[in-house]
Amino acid sequence: MSELGAELRRARLERGLTLDDVQDSTKIRKRYLEAIEEGNYNVLPGNFYVRAFVKNYCEAVGLDADQILSQYGKEIPSASLETETEPSIAARPPRRxxxxxxxxxxxxxxxxxxxxxxxxxxxxxxxxxxxxxxxxPPKTADNNTSITDEVRPPSDNGTDQTAGEGRGTGTDTQGTGETAEPETEPEKPATTVTFREKEGNIDHYDVAPAGDHKLEIVVTNGQSWIEVREERKGGKARISKTVDPDNTLTYDLDKPLYVNVGRADNVEIKIDDIVVDDGNRPNSKK
Known part of the structure; x- marks a missing residue:
């Protein structure tokens, strides 16, 4: 194993990442990543790709790519003018x-x-x-015909009976002293966190009811690599770095979030004060 490969492997293990994790984040094939760690650059498709692959590897494990390339520049083979490319398989047109x-x-x-x-x-x-x-055709009323011939005399107190009836329809009923009670708002249902499925090395959870919730990531015992992305694994990054203990990260869970912690035993994940079971293992949890 070369000195450059040993440095990259050490940084990867400190963050609790596997070669599969680095492959997912950099889109570099796993066998090329293994060749870089072992210093076997002949496996790569060409010298032109060596520096690009090393730079992407450094960014995935949190190292300064420019510093690493400068420090181990003599170990990395120089790129030639002609680059080799892997043969690609031409896609066949769909048969109608x-x-x-x-x-x-x-x-x-x-x-x-x-x-x-x-x-x-x-x-x-x-x-x-x-x-x-x-x-x-429908019958219509004659305009010259009166609606009614009945004449209602006025009441004794000089007011119209209909006015009295109108006053009797209020919410406060006279004589009983009863008033309408104000409506109370229904209680908000309690938050539930349910394990749905495991896809590869990622656990999926459903949070109910629908609406806004709070996600808290509490770093307790020691340092841990924390990665939070919107919607999915390759979505927009909210954070991607090593976090010291006694720190709490809070996010609005108004959309799906992807969470990756390097040390599950140093991190506590909560949704609306409900603790999510992460296995409490000394390796990564997604």
Whole structure:
């Protein structure tokens, strides 16, 4: 193993990352990462790619790429003018499938059903229009006919009875002293965190009910690598660095978040004060 490879491997292990984790973040094949750690640069597709791969490896494990390239520049082979590339397999154009006899038959049947449905709709419209045309017009009231001949005398107190009735419909009922009680707001349901599935090395959790929640990452015993990204593993990074103990990171959980901790035994993850089981192991948890 070369000195450069040993430095990269040490930084990777300190952050609790595997070669698979570095492969996912850098998109560099695992066998190339192993070759870099072992100093076997002949495995790489060409000298031109060595510096680019080493730089991406450094950024993935938190090292200063420019400093590493300057320090181990003599160990890295120089890039040649001609670069070798891996042969790519040309994608074959999709084969167009010929319509089968069954599809043609279903097409004819569907067209026939559509034509008959259209004809039936026209007959229904003609029938409804004929009924409305033959029905007599609605009776209307004569403008010269009075609505009522009844004359209501005024009440004894000189006020209209209807006014008294109107006053009796308020929320405060006279005579009983009862008033309408104010409506109380329903209590907010408690937060639940449910394990849904494991996809590769990532555990997925569902948080209910829908709405805003708080995510807290508490670094307790020692340092730990913390990575938080929006929506998914390759989403926009909120944080990606080593965090000292006695620090708490808080995020609004109004959208899906991807969390990666290097030392699960040094970190406590909580959602609305509900602790998420991370196994409490001395390795990474995603």
């Amino acid at each position: 499938s010929q319509p089968s006899q069954r599809s043609e038959r279903f097409g004819k049947v569907g067209f026939s059903v559509l034509m008959w449905s259209f004809l039936i709709l026209i007959l229904i419209l003609v029938y409804v229009f004929a009924i409305r045309k033959d029905s007599p």
